[in-house]
Amino acid sequence: MKEIEKARRRQREKLHNESQRLFDRVAQSSSDELLFKFAFNLDCENRDTVGAVGVTRDMLFVATEGEKNGDATSVTAHRIADYTEFKARVNIGTVSLEGERDGEWIEFCRTDMTLSPYVTDAARCLSALLEYDGEGTPDIVYEPDRRICPICHTPYDKGVTVCHNCTKPASNFKRLMAIVKKDIPLIIVAFSMFFVLSLIKIANPALQKVLVDGYLMPSEYVGAQEDIFKGIITVVILLALLQLVYRVIEVIRSNILVLVSTRLVKKLRTLLFDKIQLLSISAVSRRTSGELINRMIRDTMHISEFFSGYVPQLIENTLIILFVGVAMFLYNWRLALLVLIPAPIIMMITRRVWRFTHRLYHRQWMMEADSNTILHDVFQGIRVVKVFGMEEEEIKKYDKAIKKVAEVSEKNEITWAKIIPYMTYIIGIGNYIVMAFVGTRIIGGEMTVGDLTMFTAFTGQIYYAFDWLSRLPRRLQMTSTAVSHIFDIVDEEVDVKDSEDAIEDFEIDGNVEFSNVSFGYEEAEDVLRRISFSVKKGEMIGIVGRSGVGKSTLINLIMRLYEVREGSIKIDGVDIKNISQHCLRSQIGVVLQETFLFSGTVLDNIAYADQNASREDIIRAARLAGAHKFIMKLPDGYHTYVGDRGYTLSGGERQRIAIARAILRNPKILILDEATSALDTETEQIIQNSIAALVKDRTTFAIAHRLSTLRNATKLIVLDKGKIAEFGTHEELMRKNGIYASLVLAQRTMSTIAKKS
Amino acid sequence: MERKVFDGVGDIKFLTPENCIFTKNENGFIKASVDGAEPIRVYLYRVFPHDMTDKYISVTDSDKTELGMIRDIAEFGEDIARVINDDLNRRYFIPKILAITALEEKFGNSYWNIKTDIGERTITVRDTFKSIIRIGEDRAIVSDEDGNRYEIVSLEALDRKSYRRIELFL
Numbered sequence: 001m002k003e004i005e006k007a008r009r010r011q012r013e014k015l016h017n018e019s020q021r022l023f024d025r026v027a028q029s030s031s032d033e034l035l036f037k038f039a040f041n042l043d044c045e046n047r048d049t050v051g052a053v054g055v056t057r058d059m060l061f062v063a064t065e066g067e068k069n070g071d072a073t074s075v076t077a078h079r080i081a082d083y084t085e086f087k088a089r090v091n092i093g094t095v096s097l098e099g100e101r102d103g104e105w106i107e108f109c110r111t112d113m114t115l116s117p118y119v120t121d122a123a124r125c126l127s128a129l130l131e132y133d134g135e136g137t138p139d140i141v142y143e144p145d146r147r148i149c150p151i152c153h154t155p156y157d158k159g160v161t162v163c164h165n166c167t168k169p170a171s172n173f174k175r176l177m178a179i180v181k182k183d184i185p186l187i188i189v190a191f192s193m194f195f196v197l198s199l200i201k202i203a204n205p206a207l208q209k210v211l212v213d214g215y216l217m218p219s220e221y222v223g224a225q226e227d228i229f230k231g232i233i234t235v236v237i238l239l240a241l242l243q244l245v246y247r248v249i250e251v252i253r254s255n256i257l258v259l260v261s262t263r264l265v266k267k268l269r270t271l272l273f274d275k276i277q278l279l280s281i282s283a284v285s286r287r288t289s290g291e292l293i294n295r296m297i298r299d300t301m302h303i304s305e306f307f308s309g310y311v312p313q314l315i316e317n318t319l320i321i322l323f324v325g326v327a328m329f330l331y332n333w334r335l336a337l338l339v340l341i342p343a344p345i346i347m348m349i350t351r352r353v354w355r356f357t358h359r360l361y362h363r364q365w366m367m368e369a370d371s372n373t374i375l376h377d378v379f380q381g382i383r384v385v386k387v388f389g390m391e392e393e394e395i396k397k398y399d400k401a402i403k404k405v406a407e408v409s410e411k412n413e414i415t416w417a418k419i420i421p422y423m424t425y426i427i428g429i430g431n432y433i434v435m436a437f438v439g440t441r442i443i444g445g446e447m448t449v450g451d452l453t454m455f456t457a458f459t460g461q462i463y464y465a466f467d468w469l470s471r472l473p474r475r476l477q478m479t480s481t482a483v484s485h486i487f488d489i490v491d492e493e494v495d496v497k498d499s500e501d502a503i504e505d506f507e508i509d510g511n512v513e514f515s516n517v518s519f520g521y522e523e524a525e526d527v528l529r530r531i532s533f534s535v536k537k538g539e540m541i542g543i544v545g546r547s548g549v550g551k552s553t554l555i556n557l558i559m560r561l562y563e564v565r566e567g568s569i570k571i572d573g574v575d576i577k578n579i580s581q582h583c584l585r586s587q588i589g590v591v592l593q594e595t596f597l598f599s600g601t602v603l604d605n606i607a608y609a610d611q612n613a614s615r616e617d618i619i620r621a622a623r624l625a626g627a628h629k630f631i632m633k634l635p636d637g638y639h640t641y642v643g644d645r646g647y648t649l650s651g652g653e654r655q656r657i658a659i660a661r662a663i664l665r666n667p668k669i670l671i672l673d674e675a676t677s678a679l680d681t682e683t684e685q686i687i688q689n690s691i692a693a694l695v696k697d698r699t700t701f702a703i704a705h706r707l708s709t710l711r712n713a714t715k716l717i718v719l720d721k722g723k724i725a726e727f728g729t730h731e732e733l734m735r736k737n738g739i740y741a742s743l744v745l746a747q748r749t750m751s752t753i754a755k756k757s
Numbered sequence: 758m759e760r761k762v763f764d765g766v767g768d769i770k771f772l773t774p775e776n777c778i779f780t781k782n783e784n785g786f787i788k789a790s791v792d793g794a795e796p797i798r799v800y801l802y803r804v805f806p807h808d809m810t811d812k813y814i815s816v817t818d819s820d821k822t823e824l825g826m827i828r829d830i831a832e833f834g835e836d837i838a839r840v841i842n843d844d845l846n847r848r849y850f851i852p853k854i855l856a857i858t859a860l861e862e863k864f865g866n867s868y869w870n871i872k873t874d875i876g877e878r879t880i881t882v883r884d885t886f887k888s889i890i891r892i893g894e895d896r897a898i899v900s901d902e903d904g905n906r907y908e909i910v911s912l913e914a915l916d917r918k919s920y921r922r923i924e925l926f927l
Contacts, residue, residue, distance in 0.1 A: 011878070046846065047875065091850065104784060105786055105798060107785065113903045116904065360925070362886075
């Protein structure tokens with residue numbers, strides 16, 4: 001392990017050292033101060049190289065190692081002002097920094113993905129420098145390192161600020177302890193019980209020795225038969241009592257631990273759930289819902305099991321090794337040494353074996369998961385399978401998968417069956433040492449039969465404890481991974497944050513202004529570039545463009561589900577960054593293409609927009625949305641259960657409920673994202689009327705594929721290649737005969753063809 | 758034979774030496790002139806990157822609009838084919854793993870020392886099982902945590918020790 005870590009560090013240091021000299025060369029070439037610099041590791045043909053880039057206010061320097069001899073370092077200088085654009089181009093496995101000059105692109109440098117943050121951030125900063133007008137110091141912040149672990153230089157996962165490589169399990173467990181802080185007195189009580197339990201455990205063999213040596217096989221005369229009889233009964237009663245005490249304490253201890261661990265799970269789950277609710281859409285959608293549920297359920301369960309099941313065993317076994325070890329040494333140090341010397345070796349062997357078998361079974365488990373995926377797919381997509389007549393193929397595919405599982409599990413079982421007997425033998429090996437050692441001394445009269453029973457019992461206990469401990473690292477790893485999974489989310493920086501002085505009670509009037517807004521989901525790729533427009537209160541803005549052009553992104557920015565990268569969005573003159581998210585979104589109503597209904601009644605679903613709405617308000621909203629009529633046809637009226645396991649509503653019905661929701665909210669700004677595109681024309685007509693009622697006197701942003709839906713729009717924004725290509729009223733844009741006009745014409749032709757056929 | 762799905766609609770625009778001229782400019786970028794138009798910088802993408810590296814190459818402009826498709830690079834003759842291949846090799850950087858000299862697993866991540874066709878590397882692979890993608894029976898792509906990809910061209914051809922090191926993750 002350490003070797004590989006060292007090699008990794010060597011790899012980093014080598015690049016660092018070799019680039020250092022190049023940085024010096026760059027610094028020599030420039031009279032100005034370097035704003036930022038970075039090293040790169042590939043040449044333009046993807047061969048290994050070392051190079052360095054340095055950027056001053058006006059210049060970009062690229063230093064490269066000419067040949068391997070190191071002398072032929074060459075530095076090329078580029079004037080930033082000569083370029084019109086800088087870009088980090090993400091290829092497959094590499095990133096290159098390019099600039100456009102006189103309509104031609106030039107590649108400055110190239111790296112593999114390991115150093116990619118340096119290049120993407122450089123492109124961002126260079127673009128900012130292009131706009132810098134020469135007054136004062138340019139306002140650029142080059143900080144690719146914020147995404148790289150300072151210790152091992154591995155890029156963090158997006159949004160995460162803990163490094164998987166470098167988090168020590170100990171620090172994770174420390175944080176867990178901080179969470180269970182309140183329960184620490186309870187844990188101490190449980191811990192002290194372990195002492196008692198372990199003591200009882202070693203008292204057992206000692207008492208047995210008394211029984212054997214004192215009464216059953218005494219080496220000398222100990223008294224009358226009656227006394228012996230009494231003695232035996234006393235020892236047996238003592239043994240039974242101790243056993244009873246042991247069990248009672250064990251029950252109490254388990255109860256305490258279960259209590260502590262369930263509390264811990266509850267706290268972890270609350271912590272996680274709260275955090276997930278706080279995170280921005282981008283942070284949440286980066287993970288699948290399955291993954292999030294796994295972390296909520298499985299990882300927390302893992303930790304709980306560890307605490308209630310493994311920690312007690314760990315303490316108990318450690319104490320036993322300690323106590324039994326000491327007891328053995330005190331009684332006969334020679335024998336103790338003989339028994340203990342092979343222990344580490346045996347522990348190493350068993351550890352290796354456990355690791356090996358774990359990997360075998362993990363592999364089997366992965367294969368089983370694969371075959372389960374096939375099942376899942378087939379059952380979910382049974383209609384597709386049937387319609388395409390692929391039953392035979394699916395059967396074959398599944399057969400193959402389970403055959404593979406069967407083969408592997410057979411192999412594993414055979415290996416297992418081969419290993420286990422030997423393992424048991426190895427763990428029992430200490431007994432032979434004890435037998436030989438004590439046996440020869442019984443004959444000589446130095447030791448007794450009682451010594452034999454006691455030492456055999458001790459050896460069993462101590463070897464069992466060693467065996468158990470050898471299996472622990474695996475479990476410790478699993479738990480540690482689970483813990484770091486959880487803290488990963490808990491520590492994730494909330495990327496859309498309310499500032500401290502965010503306005504809580506801002507009343508929106510409805511004027512919206514975009515100025516120079518740029519945004520992209522990926523660092524290197526902008527979806528929207530320098531978008532500027534303004535909308536007055538009560539206007540309806542239609543957003544038009546090809547799919548993937550950034551229409552939904554634009555409205556997501558208005559709702560501040562994502563943070564703009566550059567520029568600002570103002571509502572009534574106030575930057576939305578300065579309005580609390582809750583305040584902002586509570587005044588925005590949204591109707592999306594796909595309406596999600598929560599499991600619950602129709603009433604619950606409409607009231608989701610306003611928990612305090614009166615029943616009458618809800619009916620009014622439903623009536624306005626054209627939903628009241630169909631709701632009344634449902635068996636339980638507004639109390640009809642809908643959602644996952646409830647009554648199935650049609651698309652149009654769902655949409656009308658969504659509109660009712662939006663109406664009830666009485667928003668100042670309304671967003672319609674393809675609100676009617678999933679519906680047939682007739683239903684759309686009905687809903688259009690509801691929408692018309694909704695839109696009145698509100699600033700509305702509407703996205704629609706069917707352009708006829710937007711005929712009431714005051715103005716239209718046509719997006720193309722991430723920029724505003726056209727902006728104006730329907731008539732203006734038709735006269736302009738540009739993208740919008742061609743889209744309208746295309747749709748007209750389509751509908752005529754549809755009518756004719 | 759290509760199959761016509763609908764009249765005209767499903768047709769692929771194939772670029773041939775007759776309708777398209779590829780050139781490499783002095784900055785090393787590939788340019789194309791399609792149907793006699795002004796040469797522009799183009800971007801090449803493999804349609805089937807895993808099993809057809811020199812056939813079916815999609816050619817797009819800077820807005821990712823497809824200008825056409827190359828059916829087989831060889832159609833363009835040796836010189837042009839080299840230009841096209843050079844560009845593809847610049848875009849697709851997937852070093853080939855020749856041997857795995859060490860592999861240790863810890864906390865679900867694994868740490869590899871590998872020999873590749875471009876030199877030795879030490880990589881960290883997160884969630885090892887999921888990061889090795891099998892292609893067919895014999896090939897595999899390994900993604901490391903930085904986002905680099907490495908190819909094992911033939912698992913069978915790996916030396917015994919290397920194979921043993923990754924066997925359990927396959």
